[in-house]
Every structure is written in structure tokens, then in C-alpha cells.
Amino acid sequence: MMRALAIGGFLVSLALFAVVEWAARREGSRIPTLGEVCAYVMRYEVGSVPVGRIGVFGFWWWLGWHFLAR
Amino acid sequence: MEQPHDLTVEAPRAWDRPAVAVPVLVCLSLVGGRFPSFSVEANLWTLGTGGVLIWLGLNNRVPRRPAPHRLESGAVWWTLPVVVFVVFEGATFVAAAGDGFPTFSRLADPLLEDRLVRSATWLAWLSAFWGLVRR
Missing domain, CATH: 1.20.5 (Single alpha-helices involved in coiled-coils or other helix-helix interfaces)
Structure with a gap:
């Protein structure tokens, strides 16, 4: 159940x-499409550091590792 | 000279065309699908392919599609599937009831043991990753 x-x-x-x-x-x-939402999030920067891109890439990298490597 | 982050490069490179990118992603996925979970090869392949894509995504070598400057109010609809997923993932994770009330990962594991499904999942992961790099 x-x-x-x-x-x-x-x-x-x-x-x-x-x-x-x-x-x-x-x-x-x-x-907006999911791709547009992701693109908007990835625009976020702190100073010259692309925090949004790093965060989204890091999350997607971890997700692949989680399902495909362990 | 350093290029601005929002620069959109117009001239497509040969390897950026779908005729090149799709077969490359398919080949990478077929190789990745051969490696079982918890193997050294699977870890190295995941870290290697992801690392290269992140490297490509953090420099200006790949042309990017222009990003929206603001989101329309309809973006709030995306919280609906996210909240439903987080509620069930959180509940199953906290309950820690194993197969009786499984997490999403636990449900996916048996499916991913099949090599074809595993390769298809690799292709979906890499394709989405490539899409993010180009955003």
C-alpha cells in the first residue's frame, strides 16, 4: 500500500x-519552459563569480553521479 | 582580452552542430551504459564527462542561447511538480522503510541495471547537461 x-x-x-x-x-x-527557468537561474552572479551556473552544473553533475555511478 | 559573460558567440564551431554533437553524446552514453553502479569506471566516466561539460559551460568556448532577463508570473507553476516530488522524496527518505516505502533512487536502481535503460539514462543526462552548457 x-x-x-x-x-x-x-x-x-x-x-x-x-x-x-x-x-x-x-x-x-x-x-517559461524549464530551460528558460534554468537559464534565468544561471544568470545569477555574485561579483564576477557565476554562482548560478556553478550551482546548476554542480546539481546536475551530482544527479548523474548519484544515479549512474552509485 | 576577457570577454563579457553575456556575450553570445555567433560563429558555430564544427563540433557544436547537432550532426557532430548527437553522435558524440550517443557514443559517450553507450560507453557509460556498460559500467555497472559502484564501479571505478562508472565513477571516472561520470566525473570525467561531467567535468568536461562543466569546463565548457564555464568558459566562452560554446555559443549560448540568450537567457531571459526576467521570468513571467507563470513560472510559479513550476513549483507544483517540484513540491510534489520533494514531499514524496522527503517522506520516503525520512521513513527509511526500504522497499516498503521506497525513495526515487531505490525505485530507479533495478531499472538502471538493464544496459539499454542505463545507456538511455546516460543519453538523457548528457543531453540535458549539453543543453545547460549552451544556456
């Missing part, structure tokens, strides 16, 4: 990612 709840919750989450991305790609949508 709890296992099904967890699987269902994660599937709902993934489906919501897909639905919001689909909505963002419609003509005239006011929702």
Missing part, C-alpha cells in the same frame, strides 16, 4: 513536469 503510494506520488510528479513543460511550449504561454 505504502509502496504504491510512493510510486504513484513520483509518477504524478513526473507527469506534472511534463504537463507544465507542455503548457509552457504553447503559443503565447506565460509559463
Whole structure:
């Protein structure tokens, strides 16, 4: 029962990612795509240090290592 | 002379074209898919490919698509899938109930044992990484 709840919750989450991305790609949508959100976050800098880029790259690197190397 | 961070380079390099980038990503993914979890090779391949992509992403060698200066109000919709995922990941992680109430990682592990699924996941990871580098 709890296992099904967890699987269902994660599937709902993934489906919501897909639905919001689909909505963002419609003509005239006011929702930015996930890529645009990432690009906006990656613009953030502290002084000359691209903190946003480092943070997003670091997170994505860790995610790949987490699933594909361990 | 140092280039500004927002500079968008117009002239595409040969290796930046999809005809070059896609086969390279596919080859890297097929190699990565051969390495099982917890192996030294998998760790080195992940750290190596990710390290190169981060290096490319932090200098101005790769042309970037212009980033938006502000987000529209609809961006708040992205919190919905994120919150649902964080709630379930947090609950399953804190409960630490193993397969009875598994985390996302625990659910993914058996799927990633299949070499084809593993290679496909590698391709998705590297493709998204390449997309981020070009942002």
C-alpha cells in the first residue's frame, strides 16, 4: 500500500513536469519552459563569480553521479 | 582580452552542430551504459564527462542561447511538480522503510541495471547537461 503510494506520488510528479513543460511550449504561454527557468537561474552572479551556473552544473553533475555511478 | 559573460558567440564551431554533437553524446552514453553502479569506471566516466561539460559551460568556448532577463508570473507553476516530488522524496527518505516505502533512487536502481535503460539514462543526462552548457 505504502509502496504504491510512493510510486504513484513520483509518477504524478513526473507527469506534472511534463504537463507544465507542455503548457509552457504553447503559443503565447506565460509559463517559461524549464530551460528558460534554468537559464534565468544561471544568470545569477555574485561579483564576477557565476554562482548560478556553478550551482546548476554542480546539481546536475551530482544527479548523474548519484544515479549512474552509485 | 576577457570577454563579457553575456556575450553570445555567433560563429558555430564544427563540433557544436547537432550532426557532430548527437553522435558524440550517443557514443559517450553507450560507453557509460556498460559500467555497472559502484564501479571505478562508472565513477571516472561520470566525473570525467561531467567535468568536461562543466569546463565548457564555464568558459566562452560554446555559443549560448540568450537567457531571459526576467521570468513571467507563470513560472510559479513550476513549483507544483517540484513540491510534489520533494514531499514524496522527503517522506520516503525520512521513513527509511526500504522497499516498503521506497525513495526515487531505490525505485530507479533495478531499472538502471538493464544496459539499454542505463545507456538511455546516460543519453538523457548528457543531453540535458549539453543543453545547460549552451544556456
